[in-house]
Amino acid sequence: MTDTTSNHFPDRADVVIVGGGVAGCSIAYHLTKLGITDVVLCERKQLTCGTTWHAAGLVTQLRATRQMTELAKYTGELFASLEEETGQATGFMRRGSLRVARTEARLEELARGASMGRNFGLPVEKVSPGEIKERWSPIDLDGIVGGFWFPHDGQVNPADVTMAYARGARMRGGRIFENTKVNKILVENGRAIGVVTDKGEIRASRVVICGGMWSRDLAATAGVTLPLHAAEHFYIVTETIPELPRNLPVLFMGDECAYYKEDAGKLLLGCFEPNAKPWGHKGIPEDFCFDSLPEDFEHFEPILEMATKRVPLLAEAGIKLFFNGPESFTPDDRYLIGETSEVAGLFCACGFNSIGILSSGGVGKALSEWIRDGRPPVDLADVDVRRTISFQSNKSYLHDRTTETLGLLFDMHWPYRQFATARGIRRSPFHDRLLAEGAFMTEAAGFERPGFFAGAGMKPEIEYSYGRQNWFDLTGAECRNTATNVTLFDHSCFVKYEVEGRDALKVLNRICANDIDAPVGRVVYTQWLNELGGIEADVTVTRLSESTFMVVTIAISQRRDLTWLTRHIPEGAHVFVRDITSGLPMLALMGPKARDLLKAVSPDDFSDAGFPFGTSREIDLGYARVRASRLTFVGELGWELYMPAEFAAHVFDRLVEAGAAFGLRHGGYFAINSLRMEKGYRHWGHDIGEEDSPLQGGLGFSVAFDKPGGFIGRGALLRQKEAGPIRRRLVQLRLEDESAPLLYHHEPVWRDGRIIGSVTSGAYGHRLSASLGMAYVECADGVTDAYLASMPLEVEIAWRRYPARAQLKSWYDPKGERIRG
Template identity: 80%
Template structure:
């Protein structure tokens, strides 16, 4: 096993590999340990992150830092002085409150504090304008170089070899699998390699066609001269509204920032001899932060600056690090792109990566940071340069619901893009695709005003939902990913991968999941049988590389199967609503009746002058068809639908409406409501499992075992807040029964057809999860530190019998 890179991530991976008994480990560092980014990190150790799993990884890191020094004998400089997160606005306070509530799901120690409390805990602060905040007693700080050396010493104690001044010149790949590395001292062969090369990782991987999108940016902080009478053991202080953090160390204050407009660095390459280097000072760039700081912490105004530091750190396009086995090369892993949270993530990342390498699968649901979520185009240097100007600052900016990136946009467009803009589309982005969030109306300029409540597009979205229920609405689904799978063994291989039985008549659509050996859901797809030997697989935009890699890796070497990604050549429109049949009949001679074209059927039809594929399925809970077409026919099909649909009330619909509509119907979203740790039985998808089909399927034994044990102990349920003024649910809000946390929300939206705030979430009740127990349970949901009554049931809120989709 080879680890490339001797920063804190690489040393943690090596340490954790030896902890698992994997002792034949070689770590190659180009210069000296910590010499790239680690040595100049601020050393903040906080635990609350944006999602559950990222928080759990950070929580593990903080716990490990408390014992690492005793285990290795190497000092780490760990101080558990806690942290304060402070809000200057009500909006920021709600953001902090929602995050604090999420932390309660997994036992994170957190307390709400008032401005007076904050003043007592952090005496130098001026609390003018402060609304409140939250206290995290288990947070702290560490010396990054020392803790890295502790990891390295622990790795050596476990049998690992660490080779400094041994740059890896090339990754070796043979037959699509990793074979080792080539260093300046020769080759080292290995069956597993992990790239932990920080800001060098992108270029090293790119040489063998592997996409690791990250870009370095300048990161600034100052250290004051010693301050007489500065209180010792001050908590780390975070002021997101001022883009700043403060850390007391040895009688001085370190003031760092994540400014709104960052300075990318290393765009044309990183110098070969870069080692323990800093970048030129830029006081003008830092001055706005310092000006706010002198007002917030007045003693800084009268204190000299001992050090003005500027050093590079690497950032990814979505501010989440890259972890796991890369999709392009079997046996090649990565742990890089840490967006300034490498220190606090290091323990959890090292442990997760080591277990992933050992087992060949992630140890937990890690979709947020799984490298397979990224798109190949995102390694484009110009794209990364422009996006990095924004991503650094987003770490401390407001994390609004539906927040959209402002930089590096308009990369992937559907053929309908200009027509959608003409209809007043506000474009959102997913996997680089521009797709409409909502429509302001023809001739209007759409804009979004963020909040945690009902945003300015709320009523527009409601109109799109009602039109879908009453008339007919057109949705652009071109970003949905399509794979063609064909060959004489296609049925056998694909049926082994799918939990449902896809051995159906030509022209039938099968809804199914792809499971891992533990029964967890790796993908949520539809499979259409095109012929005896060919199939069309449709999945979501963000899973493009992930699902393609999963499919490729589960095709036996000797199977006669060919897989092609045809997404770019096959745009798709979804025509949904009770008048969709009437509209199609105007444009096509095909028979769209229930008898001739039942739900779950797909066939080629004439539409206008084009030949298209029409599939009768829905993700919004109304009668409708998905229409697939070659790209060159796309605008013709769109224009004919728009023209013929006008008398029937045809309107455009966006993805905010889709989220509302699917929530009412209980349609799951992969990576939110279902994922690799959730089985179909837990997710309420047992109807899509064919236990007795010939040849079985991956994960079958795990599901049978779960059934034999009396079924799952946790279940995905549908949630409704009955109060008309109830807040909106988003994700990770705790669910309580008799005051105890028994689950959490996975996703939420306002249901406009129902007229209520809705959500989905997993519950584990002492009496079991059934319709009867849910009817009796007095459930509450905690939103932003407050509790609200919530109803729960297993069936969807809207049209639970599915009568409308089969009308």
């Protein structure tokens, strides 16, 4: 397919899209549908020739997260009408899908996912083994305990649906050029201004990289990190099987790493096996097009052996095709979309982890609106490319992680599941000491940080389940010690920026919703808002001097928040920003005996009068100088201690040595999650985000509406206030039954027979002995404590409902008396 609009190769366009797979063509389609018709798509060879052409074409809607589910749901809805709109056949068939469990744990995983789907009106039914057999008669039910039926799922022809997107784009003026290789992204003054192709330059105001497994290397030419790596993906297609029923739904057997798709009397068997095979590590051949990779039957054989037992018809069927083709995977199994951190105006949609077809419509729509409006249309934090870290472009890291990520698509998605590959990369100065104390390390943005501390004689490892895992009591002890004695937490992964200059106060105060024009030595808790009043970041700002500030944020937001900050510094402003995370580790000392411990290692005044809450200053600690900030994220008296890296070991040792007299224990992030849940402390990306305002999130106290100069998003918040009672609020949940299942995320909240909200995050509160969560709920007349108490509430967990209570204040120490003790 070549461009039919004009034979002239353009030198300008509004948007240039690099890559003619299903994602690139969908974005072209959706841009033109929005009225952005001066779109040029460049494909190095032919449309679909990289990965799209050999995709299995599964169209399912339930994904691991809310955002990904909503994008997939839209895609399925679009496929139902795309052929009629464009006149191009898509091969879309809504046959439904079955997700089948061989274990009770898998059945609970499916049930929790199905409950999440209810939040978006996703049609889903629980089915018994007998009902599974009715819908998929060739299956052998040996060991099957149940499953779930998704009637709106189906399948599509990947090449045809891509051509439909392309035709829809061309119908509205979009231009597509095949056999046009993009060699480089043009960048001037930190902004993408076009591309260099083998046919000449094309200048553009925005560029979109949709190059599949080529995306990482193309982005690197512009200094941009797109962490993805190709892996071999296998499936077989049988000869025609006369006994095979036609029009079977898609069948997923996660416990056997397999999926089945019937097509014209043949059966496609594909897999997502553990210990996958990375491919293309040393580069992708220049002429790679509609190519397949060498067969590896030995690698596929364990899957086939299980499959012939599960579907006996396979045992006698001939194999028409043994296919092996490359697909690209990201380090966290979530795709990459959005505007890149390094280069403004450069967007991406790539790294689809084998779900590119079913995500294509939602991704195309969301990214097109992002390009038009300059901001994402919905909260896309789960898949936003700004979550990545620069080290993740390391090829060896990507190679090793890819051996795991392919199989994880079908592996159990346990709560708190940790990656096993490519670990130990970012370590705090306390790492070895914490391991010696029995730390089980978890990972966040590549940082190793303790999840919990094993007891004497215990191996620090997780025994996964959906219930109380083996670390439950250990974490409970850490929490209770924090409430009665003092606990030391390693917070080195928290991100720190130094912002200084003559205009630092003015610029930061415009970005921050709270007033940071505070005295030197004060810490201000604040949010950064977008123009719609949504929360882009949740940070603290410490005033170090008249013109110098320290911003502290969470590990996963390191590049995202730095990008937001630097892009909102006006041109010509005298402001300088440095990321000082690596040189400034941090310990958090929390608990009622924290003051006494600090007095034992420092001559400074830590009294409430001498060191009030929200104060930050340098102190002597042992032989070191340390910045101490009186803050807490656990709801107890405490201080955050920042020190230059070379003093870190000394400070740690002094605290541990002196702490023995005060009952000092080490604490991990599982304990932090429990403690902050009891106090109702929000976590950005879960409880608050781009679509949530401070008023909805219960953070109105941190907004300075009347400060001079205003702030970004002020107008939107004022309109929200003027509109009357807040109809959507974050509330604190508590399950009535202490033995009820644990809350994690996305569980529906019911009232009077209908869903009124959804859980954002959950944990067991050990100080309260209760299963807790936070959730957004809605009421047209405003969400108040009276409304929450006026009728019983229930939370749906794994397809069952449990009584719950809700309130606006925290369950633990709602007046904050303990943190100000």
